[in-house]
Amino acid sequence: MSNVSIRNLQIQLGANKVIESLDLEVGAGEFIVLLGPSGCGKSTLLHSIAGLNDASGGSIEIGGRDMTYADPKDRGIALVFQSYALYPTMNVEKNMSFGLRIAGTPKAEIARRVARAADMLQLGPLLQRKPAQLSGGQRQRVAIGRAIVREADVFLFDEPLSNLDAKLRTELRRELKLLHRQLQATMIYVTHDQVEAMTLADRMAVMKGGVIQQFDTPDAIYRKPDNLFVATFLGSPGMNLFNGRIEARDGRTWFRNEHLALDVTGYAFRQPPADGLACVLGVRPEDVDVDPAGPWRGKVTLVEAMGAHRVLWLDFHGTQVAAIVQDEANGGSFAIRPEHVSLFDQATTQRL
Amino acid sequence: MKRDVMREIDLPPVRRRPRSRITPARIGVYAFLVTAALFFLVPLYVMLVTSVKPMDEIRLGNIFALPLSPTLAPWHSAWQAACTGLECEGIRGGFWNSVWITVPSMVLSIVIGAVNGYALSFWRPRGANLLFAVLMMGAFVPGQVMLYPLVRALAAVELYSSLPGIVLVHVIFGMPMMTLLFRNYYAALPEELFKAARIDGGGFWRIFFELMLPMSTPVIVVAAIMQVTNIWNDFLLGLVFAGSDHLPMTVQLNNIINTTTGERLYNVNMAATILTSLVPLALYFLSGRWFVRGIASGAVKG
Numbered sequence: 001m002s003n004v005s006i007r008n009l010q011i012q013l014g015a016n017k018v019i020e021s022l023d024l025e026v027g028a029g030e031f032i033v034l035l036g037p038s039g040c041g042k043s044t045l046l047h048s049i050a051g052l053n054d055a056s057g058g059s060i061e062i063g064g065r066d067m068t069y070a071d072p073k074d075r076g077i078a079l080v081f082q083s084y085a086l087y088p089t090m091n092v093e094k095n096m097s098f099g100l101r102i103a104g105t106p107k108a109e110i111a112r113r114v115a116r117a118a119d120m121l122q123l124g125p126l127l128q129r130k131p132a133q134l135s136g137g138q139r140q141r142v143a144i145g146r147a148i149v150r151e152a153d154v155f156l157f158d159e160p161l162s163n164l165d166a167k168l169r170t171e172l173r174r175e176l177k178l179l180h181r182q183l184q185a186t187m188i189y190v191t192h193d194q195v196e197a198m199t200l201a202d203r204m205a206v207m208k209g210g211v212i213q214q215f216d217t218p219d220a221i222y223r224k225p226d227n228l229f230v231a232t233f234l235g236s237p238g239m240n241l242f243n244g245r246i247e248a249r250d251g252r253t254w255f256r257n258e259h260l261a262l263d264v265t266g267y268a269f270r271q272p273p274a275d276g277l278a279c280v281l282g283v284r285p286e287d288v289d290v291d292p293a294g295p296w297r298g299k300v301t302l303v304e305a306m307g308a309h310r311v312l313w314l315d316f317h318g319t320q321v322a323a324i325v326q327d328e329a330n331g332g333s334f335a336i337r338p339e340h341v342s343l344f345d346q347a348t349t350q351r352l
Numbered sequence: 353m354k355r356d357v358m359r360e361i362d363l364p365p366v367r368r369r370p371r372s373r374i375t376p377a378r379i380g381v382y383a384f385l386v387t388a389a390l391f392f393l394v395p396l397y398v399m400l401v402t403s404v405k406p407m408d409e410i411r412l413g414n415i416f417a418l419p420l421s422p423t424l425a426p427w428h429s430a431w432q433a434a435c436t437g438l439e440c441e442g443i444r445g446g447f448w449n450s451v452w453i454t455v456p457s458m459v460l461s462i463v464i465g466a467v468n469g470y471a472l473s474f475w476r477p478r479g480a481n482l483l484f485a486v487l488m489m490g491a492f493v494p495g496q497v498m499l500y501p502l503v504r505a506l507a508a509v510e511l512y513s514s515l516p517g518i519v520l521v522h523v524i525f526g527m528p529m530m531t532l533l534f535r536n537y538y539a540a541l542p543e544e545l546f547k548a549a550r551i552d553g554g555g556f557w558r559i560f561f562e563l564m565l566p567m568s569t570p571v572i573v574v575a576a577i578m579q580v581t582n583i584w585n586d587f588l589l590g591l592v593f594a595g596s597d598h599l600p601m602t603v604q605l606n607n608i609i610n611t612t613t614g615e616r617l618y619n620v621n622m623a624a625t626i627l628t629s630l631v632p633l634a635l636y637f638l639s640g641r642w643f644v645r646g647i648a649s650g651a652v653k654g
Contacts, residue, residue: 052547073553085544089566098562099552329562 376426
């Protein structure tokens, strides 16, 4: 169990500056998820922690020791790849013990560790098989087993579940979370799947263009996104956005545009906003309250049945508004619950 | 809709006959294939038939006729009695010379090509691309250009006219092609494999021998076939560099055919020629499938 601290890290791949300057502090035993769209530099960052990409500046410390230029094998890390990267000519047992054999670990110790990992991941009956004879889920288990056998301080996962079908993904996701509890190791997990990120992470970092946009607990990021990118990247369907202005009147603060006025006096402004500031109101679909007594009225254009709930799409003066409702909606009147709305500056896209 | 259903019910069950195999397109294809096969097989047929005819029959001039009284004497003579210049010991000496040249040259050039390809595609040393470009230029410069400098260079290190000398020359000439072959094969492998092995602590040689080499069987087979064929069939380099004690079979074959005392022994010449080409021929028959598979799976792709 080690903490990881990254300071002012710069990574350049060819002529391409992927990460300009990045800081990240991961506590010992924490489960951190790096979330972002493809090409945002999250895998590059992970591979740099693993030592597979050379940093061109800054420092990476693992367990208090400077590892910026250390060899991958000396960093006390294990990496699980999206493509599993199992050695095709070796059977499961040999795959898992390859690193230990190279390190010259005694045979009895190798056997003990392989048996323990096989036991944790139910790989016992498969030990003598070659990777080609395994299913996708089994292969990923072996890849995770290979990481466990190393008894690393920090586990790195590079989109490990992306190649699996939805059901297996859910299963392995749960197993990973339990594994984390069992091993108590630090884990850094890269994904573009927000459900994975929300369910697995103790804290998650949302990345875009090589920059961490927000680093917080999943709940905080979902409830209080730092900027418009984070707000729209998370959530399905995404956050409803309305352009408008801040209006201070009679000691109360209002969000107002030509169709909509909402009292946001209770909103936790970071700084008192200027009167008349152009801003964006963000409302999660579950905070749109479809209610016949609601003050605003949209036209129902579509109802999506999701099983546990329905998504109602309303056409509100040309804006598509998504609302989550429990039963067949009655009409298109709605209200907005002001407790959970977000407000962003239109110019800077930052949270107000 | 309804009418279709009705018709289907009314019609008696028709047994679907397999579609006739003979179509104009098929006839064309077969005609082409047969012609092509004949083109290559007729000379072989003439050689085989001639090699088992006594000289009396050959003198009749019917090169396509089957032998009336077949004999293996010409083969016997070609193997151990035909004259290559002053000596009359047949082609067997050349056969063993060729084996001694081919086997080490093939093994060494494959090992070097594999290591080169592995280093170029995974370790990417500084200047790897430049190195590779220079190597490729080497592959496209005609060998004749390098003959004279190579002769001088080998003479300077006293390897000229020796077995190690000719092996070295073959290894050098085979290196660009072997490197290209292995580089492309390794470039098509997922890079994560290499990265995983790096994290597991593998070094240059460990990853090469324990991970990459065991995965390289198809490309090694291809490389072996290419090298055996090239080196076995080589004439020029053998003539120039091997020296009189190690002349390969091809050079000796030429000597047999050009050594004439009295009449030309066509049957012996044919037998010697077939004997010389037997090794690559056998190799193709035994491993043709591997060859095609290897070419398709690594050498061309990527």
